[in-house]
Amino acid sequence: MKNEVKKLKKKEIKIKSDVLVRSSLSVLFTSIFIVLFFVCGGLLYFYNVVIVDKFQGYDFQVHFIDVGQGDSILIKFPNEQTMLIDAGEEDEGETVTAYVNNFLKNEGLSYLDYLVLTHPDADHIGGAIEVLESIQVATVFRPKVYTPEEAADMSSENIMISTTQTYDRVISLVTEKGCNIIYNKQGIELNLGGCQVEFLSPASDYYSSTNSISAVIMMTYQTKKFLFTGDADATIENTLITQYGDYLKADVLKVAHHGSSSSSTEEFLQLVRPEYAVLCVAQNRDLPSVEVLNRLHDINSQILTTSSNGSIAVTIENDSVVYATAPVPTIDIALLISIYVLLLIFTWGIRKKEKPKRPKNVIRDNKENNSDI
Numbered sequence: 001m002k003n004e005v006k007k008l009k010k011k012e013i014k015i016k017s018d019v020l021v022r023s024s025l026s027v028l029f030t031s032i033f034i035v036l037f038f039v040c041g042g043l044l045y046f047y048n049v050v051i052v053d054k055f056q057g058y059d060f061q062v063h064f065i066d067v068g069q070g071d072s073i074l075i076k077f078p079n080e081q082t083m084l085i086d087a088g089e090e091d092e093g094e095t096v097t098a099y100v101n102n103f104l105k106n107e108g109l110s111y112l113d114y115l116v117l118t119h120p121d122a123d124h125i126g127g128a129i130e131v132l133e134s135i136q137v138a139t140v141f142r143p144k145v146y147t148p149e150e151a152a153d154m155s156s157e158n159i160m161i162s163t164t165q166t167y168d169r170v171i172s173l174v175t176e177k178g179c180n181i182i183y184n185k186q187g188i189e190l191n192l193g194g195c196q197v198e199f200l201s202p203a204s205d206y207y208s209s210t211n212s213i214s215a216v217i218m219m220t221y222q223t224k225k226f227l228f229t230g231d232a233d234a235t236i237e238n239t240l241i242t243q244y245g246d247y248l249k250a251d252v253l254k255v256a257h258h259g260s261s262s263s264s265t266e267e268f269l270q271l272v273r274p275e276y277a278v279l280c281v282a283q284n285r286d287l288p289s290v291e292v293l294n295r296l297h298d299i300n301s302q303i304l305t306t307s308s309n310g311s312i313a314v315t316i317e318n319d320s321v322v323y324a325t326a327p328v329p330t331i332d333i334a335l336l337i338s339i340y341v342l343l344l345i346f347t348w349g350i351r352k353k354e355k356p357k358r359p360k361n362v363i364r365d366n367k368e369n370n371s372d373i
């Protein structure tokens, strides 16, 4: 009997020390997890850090706003005027509006001078609904793609008519807000405080695809050139090569169509040869294509993506192009959390199944032994 009690006590002590070891291990793992999480910037994983003020006060700034797979680029010119090229998908409208509003406030400005709608695709113009609702816009550059309402009195031959309600809503809002309207067209030139803004495309009013009517814009300030290509495809690139040749050389290229292989031909990239190639892409999508990335590597361009950098701000400093990005976690937070959870399961899970049975068996054995007595 005494032996049984001793055994029982020993087992109780063993179980207690076992729980103590597992608890200590859990505390250790949790401490390591918390330290790594904060040291590696884990909180950044959950917040869309904005970098509106990185180059505050600089006379020429270009901000590639992170809107996942879509385009939205905010530019401030030396004459204090501002331009937003595209505004991402409709559900990114709030992100873009917040970014633009923060930027305008930081720079002491109150409205957007220009909004460029490069072409009617939703990943470029959807967010413009929220922008137009919330921010005053003076002039809108729009594609010559008519809404069905606009096209009602026209001969439908050789004109492009929209097929999406999102685009129609944007256009009716542009009219409702009383913005000046200019149709995107090759040859449009603006001089905004010494920055030359030129529309290189579209050269025609009619194309068989909406991507082809994308506005392609070259900006030249001081000795640097920035080329914005919307979703222009290889056919348009070939036209640009024929029409502009070496003039296409640029320091910063907004890579066309989110790095799709239907754009960014070898010939085009060989002419542009940008120091920086910016790709507006989302995480875990099939773009940018490996072919385009390889072509950019071949011409030694530094690749910046909104998927890994978040929003990207670019300016010119001491005759060089410099950029800043939002801080991102230096560790894969999903991997860190997975390892932590696995360690906890390993520590508690496997033995835990045996734990409740043992004392019950011991008590039952004890009762059985008693009945024997």
Ligand SMILES: [Zn+2]
Residues within 6 Å of the ligand: 070, 071, 121, 123, 124, 231, 257, 258
């Ligand atoms: Zn697009």
